[in-house]
Amino acid sequence: MEKRTRPSQPVTTTQTSFEVFELIKERDGLTLSELDAELDLAKSTLHRHLATLEDLGYLVRDDDTYRVGLWFLDLGFSAMRQNELYQVGKDLAENLAEQTEHTVWLSAEQNGLAVHIHKAVGGNPFQNFANVGKRRLLHPLAGGKAILAFLPEERVRSIVDRHGLPARTENTITDEAELFEMIERTRERGYSVQFGEAIVGLNGVGAPIRLEGEVVGAIAIAGAANRIPRAKIHDELAEQVLAIANEIEVNLRYS
């Protein structure tokens, strides 16, 4: 992973276009007047953007509502299909879900966020898309904490600079010193834990996945606190997560 530097002369028009896409996505579609009210753009500029994005095929208009287009699936799926962690890790994540009967998440790190690339639900034969593809802050997630713990310190600092440490629940780590303490404990132990830090009542345990010494993602088990209490995580699940992470790493090296 190259060190990320802010572009000195960004192409601002493209930045604006993605601001439009992200906003429309966030709000499940917006009308022209809603977009006009939310964005700090001249009306003519907004019009030119919307007309161009629609013409490109990535924005669709449904009566008066602008929506993100399905064409993005093509870009997203091709990124996923090319992702080695997805190729190698998908079936092993399914194995872990079957073995533990818990939900297993396989996540990649890209640009400082976790992207869930596979969700395996033990005993559920149909792929459930819920939350697959979502970008998530790293610090509240078990998988995300495993990733942070094994990234170089300067990358962690630049991720915190960019995305901050916002609270998701009252248990989320929001303090940088505390984050680095967590990182130290996680490194010593080899696996990460989270107790109600992303969602109240949801616990998790995660392990990093490394290739050539660099973290490329994580695998994590998450479940209701009564089904995966602290003791079970440390005594049982941590070992299972670590074993699968290791198996994925070996497969990545030989793929």
Next chain:
Amino acid sequence: MEKRTRPSQPVTTTQTSFEVFELIKERDGLTLSELDAELDLAKSTLHRHLATLEDLGYLVRDDDTYRVGLWFLDLGFSAMRQNELYQVGKDLAENLAEQTEHTVWLSAEQNGLAVHIHKAVGGNPFQNFANVGKRRLLHPLAGGKAILAFLPEERVRSIVDRHGLPARTENTITDEAELFEMIERTRERGYSVQFGEAIVGLNGVGAPIRLEGEVVGAIAIAGAANRIPRAKIHDELAEQVLAIANEIEVNLRYS
């Protein structure tokens, strides 16, 4: 669906950015010098684009190779989740696959192309992503032909203007007059058929899915010619495809 008009003053920088994404996607990743050779851009402009796209999070660099980022999954999946045809049609497509033991495709039409939003494989419990999310030309596909047949004539002409009628096999319709003959026959019959027009040896049958008189997509069965020969399509599968399309339409109206 609003009538599509080319933007009079497009935001060309955004067009360039998408040209970069599409090219990188098409080629499964490209290096800086490959991009420089392929794109008609000044080196400094290319540099500014790449730096901005990487900073936005949608482009990733893997050693020297630029790849489309996983962040696109978030935009793509949210478009899919919000798509009513996907919500309503997914399970019914699964039913049809189970009932016929053939592969069933659910496709939406967006900006003149078919986007496959669900693939149901009878008897195969795991979701197979292959080709899901791909954008495809309408005219070689059974589902695509069903869509074309029930779109207003002026939309068909503008789609042909934009995307042309390129051949996929020697059976593909490449002539506009022939396309309109197919449209007439398909309208009379109510369902579309294709025999080796997308891929040699692959036959298909499709039905349009309409909401408030407008085509929003199609459902189609596709399979090897020996498994779904002409007679079976007309005598048996057409009726089954039409029944499911009708069921999806009813559900769309009441969703």
